[in-house]
Amino acid sequence: MSDDTLSSRLDQIRTRITQASAAAGRLPESVKLVAVSKFHPAAAIEQALEAGQRLFGENRVQEAKEKFPTLRERWPDLRLHIIGGLQTNKAQEACRLADVIESVDRPALVDALSRAADKLERLPNLFVQINTGDEPQKSGVAREEAGAFIALCKARFGEALQGVMCIPPEDEDPAPHFAFLAGLAHDHKLMECSMGMSADFETAIAHGATLVRVGTAIFGHRP
Numbered sequence: 001m002s003d004d005t006l007s008s009r010l011d012q013i014r015t016r017i018t019q020a021s022a023a024a025g026r027l028p029e030s031v032k033l034v035a036v037s038k039f040h041p042a043a044a045i046e047q048a049l050e051a052g053q054r055l056f057g058e059n060r061v062q063e064a065k066e067k068f069p070t071l072r073e074r075w076p077d078l079r080l081h082i083i084g085g086l087q088t089n090k091a092q093e094a095c096r097l098a099d100v101i102e103s104v105d106r107p108a109l110v111d112a113l114s115r116a117a118d119k120l121e122r123l124p125n126l127f128v129q130i131n132t133g134d135e136p137q138k139s140g141v142a143r144e145e146a147g148a149f150i151a152l153c154k155a156r157f158g159e160a161l162q163g164v165m166c167i168p169p170e171d172e173d174p175a176p177h178f179a180f181l182a183g184l185a186h187d188h189k190l191m192e193c194s195m196g197m198s199a200d201f202e203t204a205i206a207h208g209a210t211l212v213r214v215g216t217a218i219f220g221h222r223p
């Protein structure tokens, strides 16, 4: 299978997920693949849907809004995760569109999401994004504030708070970051641990990822 189609690339990623799960003594079903479709057109997402993929990630609310409502009409069982830093003024639109928001990272956003959920009577599941590298330019809660912030989110959102997410610094070994995130999920009894991208998802699976977010390795380079 050397043909380089989107469907064959998806198959290859699924195979690698199964292998990495087995190597870690985990069931392949314990790792979900989030296909990150940001910057790629709806036509590419349709190809992935036709190849059986149902779970997608988008960074920007506006872009998700342009692509996903129409796709949902045809594939009602698709699931959308918002994975990018979220402005408070986009909280309501994000609540309307997303099944999961993976990037909850500050009290002002918690307030905005609460208000939006009350108004819409709809609350997506939520993950707290942790800035495991404490990088100033990156979204996410600082390491030392993570515990208190997770507690705040639990108090506010209850069962809707389901997990944690991180993006390790590009120039570092991701393994210690993944280990830290998995430990945090465990300590706070959160089921979902979203970590690992095209370059490092196998390492993330070895450390306990329950979702891996893969863009380039499925859709190719972003236009």
Ligand SMILES: *Cc1c(COP(=O)(O)O)cnc(C)c1O
Pocket (backbone or CB within 6 Å): 036, 038, 059, 083, 084, 167, 197, 198, 199, 213, 214, 215, 216, 217
């Ligand atoms: C773009 C993006 C990804 C996917 O990255 P690839 O290297 O293309 O697999 C994963 N997570 C987040 C938060 C992203 O913004």
